[in-house]
Amino acid sequence: xxxxVARRIAQAAAIVFLVATATFVLLQLAPGDPFSPQEESSRVxxxxxxQHRRNFGLDQPIHVQYWRYLSNLVRGDFGYSFSLNxxxxxxxxxxxxxxxxxxxxxxxxxxxxxxAIGTVQGARPHSRVDDTLTVVTVILFSIxxxxxxxxxxxxxxxxxxxxxxxxxxxxxxYSALPFFGKIADRLTHLILPAITLGLISAAGTARxxxxxxxxxxxxxxxxxxRAKGLSERAVMLRHALRHAILPAVTLFGLSLPVxxxxxxxxxxxxxxxxxxxxxxxxxxxxxxxxxxxxxxxAAVMVVAGNxxxxxxxxxxxxRTRVEGxx
Amino acid sequence: xxxxxxxxxxxxxxLPFVLPACAPEQDCTDVCGTMITLTTxxxxxxxxxxxxxxxxxxxxxxxxxxxxxxxxxxxxxxxAGFIPELAERWSFEDPRTIVFxxxxxxxxxxxxxVTAEDVVFTFDVYRDxxxxxxxxxxxxxxxxxxxxxxxxxxxxxxxxxxxxxxxxTHHMRILPAHLLDTVPRAELRSHPFTRAPIGNGxxxxxxxxxxxxxxxxxxxxxxLGTPGIGRLIWQIVGDLQxxxxxxxxxxxxxxxxxxxPENAERVRAAPNLEVATFPASFYYxxxxxxxxxxxxxxPHPLFSDPxxxxxxxxxxxxxxxxxxxxxxxxxxxxxxxxxxxxxWDDERSPLPYDTTEAKRLxxxxxxxxxxxxxxxxxxxxxxxxxxTSRSSSSSSRAAAVILQEQLRRVGIEVTFTDLEFLTWxxxxxxxxxxxxxxxxxxxxxxSGLLQTWASSGGSNWGGYxxxxxxxxxxxxxxxxxxxxxxxxxxxxxxxIQNDAPAIWMMTLQQAAAVSSRFENVAIRPDQWSAYLWTWxxxxxxxxxxxxxxxx
Numbered sequence: 001x002x003x004x005v006a007r008r009i010a011q012a013a014a015i016v017f018l019v020a021t022a023t024f025v026l027l028q029l030a031p032g033d034p035f036s037p038q039e040e041s042s043r044v045x046x047x048x049x050x051q052h053r054r055n056f057g058l059d060q061p062i063h064v065q066y067w068r069y070l071s072n073l074v075r076g077d078f079g080y081s082f083s084l085n086x087x088x089x090x091x092x093x094x095x096x097x098x099x100x101x102x103x104x105x106x107x108x109x110x111x112x113x114x115x116a117i118g119t120v121q122g123a124r125p126h127s128r129v130d131d132t133l134t135v136v137t138v139i140l141f142s143i144x145x146x147x148x149x150x151x152x153x154x155x156x157x158x159x160x161x162x163x164x165x166x167x168x169x170x171x172x173x174y175s176a177l178p179f180f181g182k183i184a185d186r187l188t189h190l191i192l193p194a195i196t197l198g199l200i201s202a203a204g205t206a207r208x209x210x211x212x213x214x215x216x217x218x219x220x221x222x223x224x225x226r227a228k229g230l231s232e233r234a235v236m237l238r239h240a241l242r243h244a245i246l247p248a249v250t251l252f253g254l255s256l257p258v259x260x261x262x263x264x265x266x267x268x269x270x271x272x273x274x275x276x277x278x279x280x281x282x283x284x285x286x287x288x289x290x291x292x293x294x295x296x297x298a299a300v301m302v303v304a305g306n307x308x309x310x311x312x313x314x315x316x317x318x319r320t321r322v323e324g325x326x
Numbered sequence: 327x328x329x330x331x332x333x334x335x336x337x338x339x340x341l342p343f344v345l346p347a348c349a350p351e352q353d354c355t356d357v358c359g360t361m362i363t364l365t366t367x368x369x370x371x372x373x374x375x376x377x378x379x380x381x382x383x384x385x386x387x388x389x390x391x392x393x394x395x396x397x398x399x400x401x402x403x404x405x406a407g408f409i410p411e412l413a414e415r416w417s418f419e420d421p422r423t424i425v426f427x428x429x430x431x432x433x434x435x436x437x438x439x440v441t442a443e444d445v446v447f448t449f450d451v452y453r454d455x456x457x458x459x460x461x462x463x464x465x466x467x468x469x470x471x472x473x474x475x476x477x478x479x480x481x482x483x484x485x486x487x488x489x490x491x492x493x494x495t496h497h498m499r500i501l502p503a504h505l506l507d508t509v510p511r512a513e514l515r516s517h518p519f520t521r522a523p524i525g526n527g528x529x530x531x532x533x534x535x536x537x538x539x540x541x542x543x544x545x546x547x548x549x550l551g552t553p554g555i556g557r558l559i560w561q562i563v564g565d566l567q568x569x570x571x572x573x574x575x576x577x578x579x580x581x582x583x584x585x586x587p588e589n590a591e592r593v594r595a596a597p598n599l600e601v602a603t604f605p606a607s608f609y610y611x612x613x614x615x616x617x618x619x620x621x622x623x624x625p626h627p628l629f630s631d632p633x634x635x636x637x638x639x640x641x642x643x644x645x646x647x648x649x650x651x652x653x654x655x656x657x658x659x660x661x662x663x664x665x666x667x668x669x670w671d672d673e674r675s676p677l678p679y680d681t682t683e684a685k686r687l688x689x690x691x692x693x694x695x696x697x698x699x700x701x702x703x704x705x706x707x708x709x710x711x712x713x714t715s716r717s718s719s720s721s722s723r724a725a726a727v728i729l730q731e732q733l734r735r736v737g738i739e740v741t742f743t744d745l746e747f748l749t750w751x752x753x754x755x756x757x758x759x760x761x762x763x764x765x766x767x768x769x770x771x772x773s774g775l776l777q778t779w780a781s782s783g784g785s786n787w788g789g790y791x792x793x794x795x796x797x798x799x800x801x802x803x804x805x806x807x808x809x810x811x812x813x814x815x816x817x818x819x820x821x822i823q824n825d826a827p828a829i830w831m832m833t834l835q836q837a838a839a840v841s842s843r844f845e846n847v848a849i850r851p852d853q854w855s856a857y858l859w860t861w862x863x864x865x866x867x868x869x870x871x872x873x874x875x876x877x
Contacts, residue, residue, distance in 0.1 A: 032748030037378070038367075044378045044460050045777065046784035051458045055512070083370050084536060085515045094536055150571060157575040165572040171539045171559045172360045172871035268564030271572075273538040277564055281368060281537075286748060 034082035079289025109198025114205025122213020140203035149269035253309025359863035389525030390499035402492035431549035442473035447503035461497035528859035554862030587653025605665035637687035666851030702737035710739035711760035790827035
């Protein structure tokens with residue numbers, strides 16, 4: 001057990017190190033640097049840009065810069081955001097709560113709706129309900145997330161005025177709200193981005209889960225359950241669903257890091273200040289240390305997601321616990 | 327004001343369906359109104375000395391004043407038209423010495439008076455290479471800045487020239503010496519002051535959430551008058567189309583660029599919004615590379631010939647492109663200048679669209695379709711080139727596609743390559759392109775043309791070289807009288823237009839969306855927010871968010 005844990009930790013450290021190195025090197029190889037003008041303005045003369053490079057050590061060879069970055073990193077210093085003039089860790093830390101809130105809300109939408117649809121389809125394969133839901137999920141899965149988000153904004157914010165069109169909070173009112181008002185405000189702002197991100201992912205989850213259900217309902221233990229006289233509802237919910245949900249658990253563990261770092265389009269449409277948008281903006285600005293820091297965090301999340309999937313697997317599948325115990 | 331607004335807003339946000347029941351029934355008596363500005367670009371810094379971005383200046387200029395502000399006609403010549411800010415008056419002691427007399431009412435937001443020491447300190451900071459402020463080089467002609475007494479400061483110049491006063495006032499926003507003079511210069515950019523600054527302008531800093539929003543509140547003690555709007559909030563939206571939707575939904579009050587004529591039409595049709603237009607301070611161009619990108623040091627096989635460059639320019643129907651991309655808002659510039667620049671001349675016409683003449687000029691240089699494939703040929707080969715652009719500009723992309731078709735019709739084959747912004751910029755700086763589609767933002771002083779089109783210019787990517795043009799620009803910058811300078815700029819424009827180092831594609835009347843409940847909306851072309859502190863919400867047209875924090 002101890003050896004297994006130690007091996008996992010060593011693997012995790014190696015992954016994080018490789019991700020940090022690859023990100024740092026690839027960014028340095030990309031054209032431009034953090035002080036290249038971001039606007040086509042003649043305001044920033046080349047002499048000022050050169051001076052910035054000297055001031056921040058970017059005129060040094062790449063291996064010197066990388067060694068300095070690594071030395072700082074092992075001391076917990078994630079470097080400096082050149083574009084925001086702040087420690088990179090402060091910049092990343094600021095967006096993590098928003099990212100977690102959106103990712104968790106989207107996961108809830110994704111798996112609750114995806115598994116519900118997949119279960120209904122798997123329970124009645126090739127029925128009219130199954131065919132209809134197949135069409136719906138394929139359409140949902142094919143819709144560009146960017147367009148879907150804009151449509152939701154147009155309908156629910158632009159036409160109906162039911163929900164805010166973007167942002168994580170109401171910029172004008174938030175600071176004046178009482179505690180519960182703030183929570184309500186955050187929730188109303190969360191609904192559209194969470195639905196946009198979660199619903200499109202749910203279409204994929206539903207397809208996976210339908211397949212798992214179809215595999216399950218042909219197995220002997222389902223036939224046995226039916227032979228024992230259990231109702232179809234009990235067979236599906238107590239026996240088939242419990243077995244078919246195992247692939248979804250793996251999917252859940254892998255979805256977490258994807259949602260954390262891959263929600264960039266949703267974050268752009270809704271002006272949601274999260275990791276995805278920060279990472280992409282920082283890549284475009286060549287903000288080396290913020291990008292590398294965000295990549296390290298994403299690597300940690302991948303490792304954690306896999307670990308979470310393993311743990312959940314053991315919780316929902318007693319067979320793995322028995323094997324583990326032996 | 328009535329005090330039920332907070333409860334109403336809480337309820338409104340929790341239960342959006344009750345919104346109509348919470349219509350404001352109040353008005354405020356003093357400073358009120360909230361303006362939410364959407365921006366698709368991030369905010370790098372909010373102290374102007376440490377920013378180089380348009381957003382940084384738009385926000386920072388509400389908190390930090392200059393000695394004097396350029397007038398609405400944007401003429402940087404002499405001091406005529408300049409509006410007093412921290413300096414209540416000034417005088418030229420001799421042609422190389424300007425004395426500024428500070429307004430004794432001017433104070434920092436911590437109630438400390440603004441003094442001549444602050445101005446001396448600011449000049450020192452702006453010139454320091456450790457701080458490396460963007461306008462550092464613009465201040466080079468200033469030999470010294472000294473305090474004569476607490477409220478008198480003396481600027482001495484190396485030599486006399488027309489834009490002396492502009493250089494003394496336009497670039498520097500005064501910083502508080504009493505708060506910053508002990509901070510090591512190398513640490514100034516990341517000092518906590520830059521995250522929560524104390525300024526001297528009409529607005530005080532309230533909050534800044536990186537990547538999300540910046541909030542400023544009106545300073546009722548502002549010495550030049552009471553700001554018209556109580557709170558200014560900049561909210562960052564990652565995408566222009568999403569920003570337009572939010573404007574239409576009534577979530578925000580101002581968006582300075584609408585992008586397409588379709589967006590402008592939608593805004594115009596919205597009952598709560600208006601379209602405000604103003605001359606843009608940027609222009610689009612397609613620069614020709616004078617050197618062969620594949621054979622360093624060798625002239626470009628097509629673009630080293632001025633006749634070919636002129637012919638290609640004349641083969642492009644720029645008016646049609648402007649109409650397609652910007653609708654009624656676009657126009658063809660007569661050179662490398664934007665509509666908002668003071669040297670713009672309505673009398674000067676761009677090279678005409680004339681495909682017959684273009685073909686004749688090309689034929690005169692040996693370019694004819696010899697093999698009947700629709701593409702012109704000469705001994706040097708087929709007439710084809712690559713046009714690069716940056717993917718961040720949908721306007722350039724749209725224009726490039728139309729241009730590609732127009733040139734195909736006269737036998738010129740153009741391949742179009744869209745590049746990520748910094749990749750495009752790096753290739754441009756290295757001269758690795760045939761022709762490139764770009765845009766330049768311009769300051770009110772046209773001397774920026776030195777950097778973009780003069781032989782020695784660091785941003786003259788195509789390598790255009792004409793000593794006559796360089797000389798005319800240098801003379802225009804050094805001219806001591808407005809009319810002389812104007813004439814020299816005109817001649818410089820004529821020279822560069824004849825040389826056709828680029829196709830001057832588009833400039834525009836920029837269309838912005840603004841909530842119709844605002845009045846006194848004045849926009850200065852180079853900086854839309856220059857008069858923002860005088861905007862106000864019409865009495866009787868307040869909405870919920872206007873009443874938050876009102877007095």
